[in-house]
Amino acid sequence: MIATLSVYGMDDTPRGKLLSAAARLFREQGYDRTTVRDIAAAVGIQSGSIFHHFASKEEILFAVTMEVIRFNTERMRQAVASTDDIQEQLRGLIRVELQTIVGDTREAMIVLVRDWRCLSEEKQKAALAVRAEYEGYWMQVLGGLQAQGRLGVDAMVMRRLINGMTSWTSNWFDESGQLDLDGLADVILQRSVDPL
């Protein structure tokens, strides 16, 4: 699948290799505890050579952040576009968000949440602007369900609760366990929306 190859813009270029190594190290050690020497060693170059590809260490974190947001926003768009049934749209959103958090973009998503505040305010703003489209799909679907009286809560509150459930899965979910991802998505869906 081409999609999984192009996650984060992680191609075979030196820049791509640096990004995927950085995402892994940031996830394992945290942004602050990962040194540019760590990242350089992971791809087999000297620490100074990193700055031929990125202006600063923070730019690496920013690049990881932006790439994963863009990549996952596109997945969300597809999830909504794949059906007209609004409940199935929500199921798709939940499924895909779970996938992003415990699946292929796991490393970067954990970094995105945990090390968000290591980005300067300007970079946070820039990332949020791109993220707005992502959240837009959620509000479109949840707003629709709310209009049908099938939510029982404000759409925004529901979004926050779902976001909490999905992002927390990175702390516990085991793909080899009894419950699989789609099963978990169904559980969350069931607890979010009232049946017709």
Place this chain on the structure above:
Amino acid sequence: MIATLSVYGMDDTPRGKLLSAAARLFREQGYDRTTVRDIAAAVGIQSGSIFHHFASKEEILFAVTMEVIRFNTERMRQAVASTDDIQEQLRGLIRVELQTIVGDTREAMIVLVRDWRCLSEEKQKAALAVRAEYEGYWMQVLGGLQAQGRLGVDAMVMRRLINGMTSWTSNWFDESGQLDLDGLADVILQRSVDPL
């Protein structure tokens, strides 16, 4: 109320003042980005003087962690003990957990989640051992509801989902908004357990 005064063991002793200043700074900047000089300045002493009270910077984080876990575990015990109705026990647990996350122990709880991995493995183990009692109250109540067939999911999974919803509130909940904490607790309860 004596309880709020003794949060984190934050009395008027030099040690207590250091702990509350550290909790605030850790929350604002993160553990790694907070220097011992920051903490010292916040209480008006020299950086070296900190080590008269704590053996290392990590011991400060550990002390904050342990104090808040102990304090909140006692609250959980009280919540369960305050009623015999199992559904009301769960409501109490949810309420109190929300309270710990957006209320008086907010600073320390955010640090506990975000900077958990800044603790050495041994210290993580020690903290988890104390935290076990806290989780025990949850499993006791959720296990009871599951036995009554009122959960629809494994008790452990339900606990994780609730934990996700509650801890994520630190990112969005506004106490001056329309929805108050008890109202939010009711929403979460309603989505967690099937009525009799």
Place this chain on the structure above:
DNA sequence: TTACAAACCAAGCGCTTGCTTGGTAGCTTA
């Protein structure tokens, strides 16, 4: 063969970090 750019190295600079050291002020107890 030459020209040129992308990719990289070797060395190290300036700064910050957690923490140490040796000594002092002030309060309490005998």
Place this chain on the structure above:
DNA sequence: TAAGCTACCAAGCAAGCGCTTGGTTTGTAA
């Protein structure tokens, strides 16, 4: 009033940090 303890200061050390610099290799294309 002398001893002893808690709480602190002033100074600085060794290590590690992000990043810079000047120069070299490697691949590509005229």
